[in-house]
Amino acid sequence: MxxxxxxxxxxxxxxxxxQAYFSFQIQTSTIVETVEEGLTPKEVVEQLALQKAKNVWxxxxxxxxxxxxxxxxxxxxxxxxxxxxxxxKAMLExxxxxxxxxxxxxxxxxxxxxxxxxxxxxxxFYPLTDEDIAMYIRSREPxxxxxxxxxxxxxxxxxxxxxxxxxxxxxxxLAKTIRELRKIEIHPNR
Ligand SMILES: Cc1cn([C@H]2C[C@H](O)[C@@H](COP(=O)(O)OP(=O)(O)OP(=O)(O)O)O2)c(=O)[nH]c1=O
Numbered sequence: 345m346x347x348x349x350x351x352x353x354x355x356x357x358x359x360x361x362x363q364a365y366f367s368f369q370i371q372t373s374t375i376v377e378t379v380e381e382g383l384t385p386k387e388v389v390e391q392l393a394l395q396k397a398k399n400v401w402x403x404x405x406x407x408x409x410x411x412x413x414x415x416x417x418x419x420x421x422x423x424x425x426x427x428x429x430x431x432x433k434a435m436l437e438x439x440x441x442x443x444x445x446x447x448x449x450x451x452x453x454x455x456x457x458x459x460x461x462x463x464x465x466x467x468x469f470y471p472l473t474d475e476d477i478a479m480y481i482r483s484r485e486p487x488x489x490x491x492x493x494x495x496x497x498x499x500x501x502x503x504x505x506x507x508x509x510x511x512x513x514x515x516x517x518l519a520k521t522i523r524e525l526r527k528i529e530i531h532p533n534r
Contacts, residue, residue: 346406346408346455346529346530347404347406347407348366348367348368348369348407348408348410348525348530349368349369349370349371349400349404349407349408349409349410350368350369350370350371350410351372351396351397351399351400351401351409351410351411352370352373352396352410352411352412353370353372354412356494356514356515357412357515357516358370360511360514360515361410361516363518364518364521364522364532365532365533365534366525366532367533371400371403371404371409373395373396373397373399373411374399375395375396375399377392377395377413377424379391379392385415385417385422385445385447385464386447386449386462386464388422388447389412389413389414389415389447389449389462390413390449390451390460390461390462391449392411392413392449393411393412393413393449393460393462394411394449394451394458394460396411396412396413396451397410397451397452397453398411398453399411401453405455406455407454408452408454408525408528408530409452409453409454410450410451410452410521410525411450411451411453412448412449412450412451412515412516413448414447414448414449414490414512414513414515415446415447415491416435416444416445416446416447416490416491417444417445417446418438418442419438421438423435423438423490423492425487425488425489425490425492426486426487429481431492432481432486432487432492433477433481435491435492435493436472436477436480436481436486436492436493436502437472437477439469439472439491439492439493439502440469440470440471440472440477441469441470441471441472442469443466443467443468443469444466444467444469444491445464445465445466446464446465446466446467446490446491446512446513447463447464447512448462448513448515448516448517449461449462450462450516450517450520450521450524452524452525452528454528456528459524459527459528461520461524462517463508463509463512463517463520464508464512465506465507465508465510465513466506466507466508467495467503467506467513468504468505469502469504470501470502470503472502476501476502480493480498480501480502483498485497485499486499494514495510495513496514
């Protein structure tokens with residue numbers, strides 16, 4: 345059986361692959377996340393996912409490696425993870441009462457080749473009061489998440505509706521990922 349490695353330190357991605365009954369190991373990539381200027385969000389997440397997968401693949405060339413990257417896009421601006429409270433507040437204020445897009449790119453390196461894809465999910469936020477934002481920042485939830493929120497946690501209270509795969513927002517488009525893995529004979533363990 346081919347060994348399957350998740351090239352991600354994201355606890356969400358680990359939980360999602362476990363939820364789908366895959367057996368895998370984790371090896372976090374050591375790349376510094378940088379991309380050139382002027383790329384679309386789709387290009388950014390696909391490039392970063394590929395960099396992460398290739399980095400781990402260079403040490404495990406017989407294995408199947410999955411890397412992923414998630415960003416939030418609004419007003420032609422790409423939002424990664426906020427570095428401090430001020431940045432988290434600015435992100436949440438920008439997202440308040442409006443619809444933004446979440447992009448997750450996935451790259452799968454395997455002995456049979458390389459597959460890269462991405463999915464987009466649109467998320468509409470309720471209008472947020474200053475108290476909503478202050479309370480959410482106090483929860484510390486924004487800090488390790490693109491756009492400064494987590495739909496799967498307390499951040500659920502921010503979200504009015506979504507269009508697209510919910511799991512794209514959480515960090516791994518599960519339906520498409522399972523379908524791609526199936527093509528290279530990586531199957532759930534049940
Ligand atoms: C929008 C949103 C993002 N996120 C998370 C998913 C990702 O973990 C994170 C975006 O950061 P990424 O850089 O995509 O991933 P990561 O640094 O957590 O892990 P690695 O690079 O090792 O794979 O934001 C949520 O958990 N919920 C959400 O609702």
